[in-house]
Amino acid sequence: MTRLHRLLSAGLVVAALTQPAVAQTPNRAELEKAVAARHGVTVKALQDWIALPTIAAERRNVAEGAAYMVRLAQEAGFVNAKVVPTDGLPGVFGTIDVGAPVTMGVYFMYDVKQFDPAEWTSPPLEARIVDRPGEGKAIVGRGSVNQKGPEMAFLAALHALKAAGRRPPVNIVLVAEGEEEIASPNFHQIVQNPEVMAALKRTAGVFIPFNAQDRDGSAGVNLGAKGAVELQLIVGGETSNRYPKSDTHSSSHARIANPAWRLVKALDTLVADDGYTAAVDGWMENVKPLTARQRELVEQLSKRGSEADAKKASGGVGRWLGDDDYRSSIERLISRPTINIQGLVSGYSGPGGKTVLPSRAEAKIDLRLVPDQTRDEVVAKLRAHLAKHGFDDVKVNVSGGYGPNQTDENAPLIRAQKAVLDRWKIPYVINPRLAGSWPGVVFTGPPLGLPAGQIGIGRGGGAHAPDEWFLIESSDPKVAGMKEQTLLYVDLMYELAKQGRR
Amino acid sequence: MTRLHRLLSAGLVVAALTQPAVAQTPNRAELEKAVAARHGVTVKALQDWIALPTIAAERRNVAEGAAYMVRLAQEAGFVNAKVVPTDGLPGVFGTIDVGAPVTMGVYFMYDVKQFDPAEWTSPPLEARIVDRPGEGKAIVGRGSVNQKGPEMAFLAALHALKAAGRRPPVNIVLVAEGEEEIASPNFHQIVQNPEVMAALKRTAGVFIPFNAQDRDGSAGVNLGAKGAVELQLIVGGETSNRYPKSDTHSSSHARIANPAWRLVKALDTLVADDGYTAAVDGWMENVKPLTARQRELVEQLSKRGSEADAKKASGGVGRWLGDDDYRSSIERLISRPTINIQGLVSGYSGPGGKTVLPSRAEAKIDLRLVPDQTRDEVVAKLRAHLAKHGFDDVKVNVSGGYGPNQTDENAPLIRAQKAVLDRWKIPYVINPRLAGSWPGVVFTGPPLGLPAGQIGIGRGGGAHAPDEWFLIESSDPKVAGMKEQTLLYVDLMYELAKQGRR
Known part of the structure; x- marks a missing residue:
């Protein structure tokens, strides 16, 4: 998911005030309490997970990482979670079937990027909690933002529901891989497993838990990559x-x-x-040329971001290709x-x-x-x-x-995402297509043809760099910490149940 | 000088029996005794020199290496030897003026190539004497063949003359640099020093002591590079x-x-x-196209070497450029x-x-x-x-x-070299031009216009590689050891004195 992180923080999203509001989730205060009560356990579980890095390029912790993923899934309610073999690192698959009319798909990666401890200011597997001035308390560790932190926030949402004595309002299908950082060479084999395929077919779409918030609190809704x-x-x-x-x-x-x-x-x-x-x-x-709506979204993107910030975030480049203006550069980024x-x-x-x-x-x-x-x-x-x-x-x-993936703006998964962000008063831009990549085509392409994307709030950084970090407790009311991100996933489940399958 | 080594051992020289014969050097037996008597001291002096590597790329032992070179020169009879500053590493210059009609120029490099001790089977600065099966006793150490071993053999010739109570039959000008391994960026500054320039002008040519013998005992006479x-x-x-x-x-x-x-x-x-x-x-x-004589020499080269050996020595290549035959490949090597x-x-x-x-x-x-x-x-x-x-x-x-350098086959320095090799019954090929390079143009080009080349017998290898070695005592009568190489330099001085300046 690093590819996305970098792109999302490349200045395409701008500031606006965020105020969490009362969600339309039934008896939400009770769930908020459950999330808060489990917070220490959740953070500890994240730290423990970070301590066991699976690295596909090094074939490090292959069996251990998959087994750990199975255990995390089982504990969160995917009681049938199991390993799915591939020609490379195994996948993990599990379902929660509550007999709901709507099913939500979730994609996890349990692998992390390589790292050199010598380049880090704290040991990359210790997952120390450090103070990040102006942002709050953050975990520093390999995989913290890419992607264990947001994934653990999603699992915490399931734990909170359980703690409150509730079943999720949607069925859930979890599919995980251990080779995201080497470009998912075998992920299609996991999805093509007949049992996995049958389960995914029932979903309203698949998303990966993600930290989408910028420093100013704004988020992004991505329609493809x-x-x-x-x-x-x-x-x-x-x-x-x-x-x-x-x-x-x-x-x-x-x-x-x-x-x-x-x-x-x-x-x-x-x-x-x-x-x-x-x-x-x-x-x-x-x-395919961009559609009129995609060009409209490009126009919107170009009006919100700071060109100077985008250049700075792109290695300090001085000029865009072909001496483009900012809008044209975004159009190229999305379309070329x-x-x-x-x-x-x-x-x-x-x-x-x-x-x-x-x-x-x-x-x-x-x-x-x-x-x-x-x-x-x-x-x-x-x-x-x-x-x-x-x-x-x-x-x-x-x-x-x-290949590329593209999701319709009117798909229920996207509608649910936008509704929740609106309710939380989190400003967002709609990105017609990420220039970065993720293997969403396995979901969006034939035979599944599902909506797919990244959903989440909260912040982190350094995905493929030393001192990778993930915000646990935000000191800025505009930006979510891990508890808020967990709660947003609870809201998302209820909202998707409301939006329906189509 | 590595560039030369590699080329010379690339299969352009073939086998023939070598039998050292009585040289036309006056009272040669006495000199032979003097060389033998000093052999232990000479080898020890070489080992001590190897222990102090000057490496231009790392600016290692810059002042120490130049001072050491001065001392070695002074001890060998260049009593006025001194450092010549440049914008980079300093040169060293010294003369022996015996009032002879003929003056011989000698070029030394006192620097060596970088090395990684981990890749060596014995410590690269310890200069251990090891048994080389089928070849004899060799020193293993950085700089042993490239170029301290042959240089020390030349200095030993001067020591032997002194020990025998004689003055050299020629005047000698020594000019040394410490940047050969970084392509001699400042060597022209040493030569352009008015005192050095004036001294070099009087020489019949300049050569670098060198191990020219192949495994089969044959040597090479090089007319340029x-x-x-x-x-x-x-x-x-x-x-x-x-x-x-x-x-x-x-x-x-x-x-x-x-x-x-x-x-x-x-x-x-x-x-x-x-x-x-x-x-x-x-x-x-x-x-300039090759002359008829140069093409004739190419023809001779192509008839003596083994094409298979040449391909093996060239990284195991299977085909020459343009699918050339062997003769054409040699012509390209020399002319392109x-x-x-x-x-x-x-x-x-x-x-x-x-x-x-x-x-x-x-x-x-x-x-x-x-x-x-x-x-x-x-x-x-x-x-x-x-x-x-x-x-x-x-x-x-x-x-x-x-730039390139080229020396006339009929220059006295080359005539002397050929005469000595003939007298020693060492077979040799004449190479019209090395494909490798050395900064001889400083001598052959304007304003000096001197003959220049590499002269020597004996063997060594691994010039830029681990386990660089230099043969001290040869077990093969066709191949010279360090004592024989020293004696050849004595003979060369007498022969050059005979050949005269033009």
Whole structure:
């Protein structure tokens, strides 16, 4: 979910005063009390969870993390929760069936991003509670905001209902994966499990608990996200005997081909001379133009955010692509599919130079897709393009990815989200599409065709960085802490029950 | 000198039996005895020198290394030896003036390559003597072959003459630098020192002591070397506000330019689609074609070496550039100027992918030059090319370099070298030009116009690698140890005295 975090905090949301109001949840005061009474237990449970990091890239705590997720789900009421095997890390699936007419879907990730303790000011697995000046008390720990904190707030909502002797007003389907941080290569296998698929089919939509609030208290409602495909282009001794198998002396280039040049030549064909327009045959043919409503939302977004803040949050860039104005930059952010170079790796990388002819060159690429592009389509087009240009010695290694997702603004899940935010008097902007990505297409695409998105209040930061934090107790009345976020999920359940399935 | 080592051992030299014969050096047996008598002292002196590594890139032992070089020179008879300051690491200069009609120039480097002790099987500064099966006793230590071992053998020749109560038959000028391993950025300043320049002008040529023998005992006579220019092309937040100042989320590429793409576009213009032919305007206009004699030498080289060994020594490459046959590959190696990518560095470099938009992209480049290209010429052409193509945001950082050098086969220094090798019955090939580089142009170019090259016998290896070694006592009669190398330098002095200055 980090992809979302970064985007949401990129200055697209502006300040307004927030005042929690009485919700239309029956006997809400009782639930508020139950949430408050369990607060210490909830925070401790979050800390315990943070202490057990599952990291897919390192295959760290694989079985332990899945078993822990099962236990957390069971304790929250998903008594049938169990592990769902995949070719990679296992998923977790559970249901709460109260015989309600409406079913709510929830997506969890139980994995976290890699971390280097040396870069942290407090141990990343200790989940210490620290004072965050001007914000309140926060937990500092890997996974605290991405995504264990908000997920624990959702589980706490179920615990509060139970403590108050109530059953949830909706049935709930929980589906969790342990590979979100490596781009969910096997999540489709979890969803395609017949039992999981049948359960998801009954839902009114699926959401991931999320901290959507900005410093000024405003939140966001997201109607979709781009797809993302990660791949590496590799050329060298391992792909052709034209290149050395190990680095050799640079003077040899007089009679030996250099794979770094070959990579440069292959990359050069992928985008136009402007350095960003896709030059792969047919790349744009399934790209849908923005609708009038989407352009209207872009316009709204551009009027609320601060361009200077957005530039600052984007690595301190000075100019947008093509010297765009702010509105155009947002339109591009939302509508443009990209071919991005994440990294170039070849030969010597230390200071100055070193006289080597590299034996290998690699470009790390990510593709961002918009409706109606698909993962299979763009990968096939890329391969065909390289073949057509004769790059038979350039290997394409697709390491993960999925297509874009899009949800209708009038779906009951979105209506419920907006109704609750309105009731809480939390200002929000509607983002027609996140430039970041999450594997929501598994829900929104065929065969399920469900609404999907991120829902929550509260704050956190540093998702893929050191000192990741999650706000436990907010000192700012405009911003929610963990208790308020929990209560919002209670309200959301009642509101979704009211909105119905369609 | 590593550049040479690698090239010389790349299969261009073949086997033949070697039998040291009586040299035409007066009362040579007495000198042979003197060399043998001092052998233990010489080896110990080499070990002590290895214990004090000067590393320019790390500015390690700068003052200490220069002072040590001064002391070694003084002890060997350069009583006036002293430090010559430069903008970088200092040089060392000394003379032995015996009033002889002929003066011999010697070039030393007192610096060594960086090293990581963890990669060595014995501590790199301990200079342990180990058994090298089938070869004999060797010193393992950083700088042992590159270049302290052969240099110490030359100093030992002077000590042997002194021990035998003789003065050298030639005057000697010693000039040393401490920045060879960073491509000699300031060596011209040492040579341009008026006192050094005046002394060098009187020499019949300048050589660097060197281990030229292959496993089969054969040696090489080198008539020149390509020039080398090291530079980095850099683009990113530090060169233009189009790019972020720090890495940002990869989804931002929808509205933010990626410096890695820009680098790819700039690099792409430098070479043709074949991935090696220079495409910079006027790049080839000063490239002199090989002479008939040079082509004849290429032909000889191609008949002696094993193509399979050459491919093995070149990182195990399977095919030469353009699917050349072996002779053509050698012709390219000797005649083709190159634009090589040593390294590509941008963004994420770990396993798999990471969703970043890099703030910086760098290509590490080396240019190899042949006569009559010059460093200033190619750098100016590269800058003009990038400017013409609008790459004003691509910074060119030239970190070092020098032009090519070429020495006449009939120069007295080369005649003396060949005469001594013939007398020792050491087979040799004549290499018209090394594909590797050394800053000999400072001697061969204007205003000095001197012959220059590498001279020596003996063996060693691993110049820029772990477990660098230098043969002290050879168990193979075809291959020289340190004593024989020392004696060859004695013979060389007498032979040069005989050959005269022109």
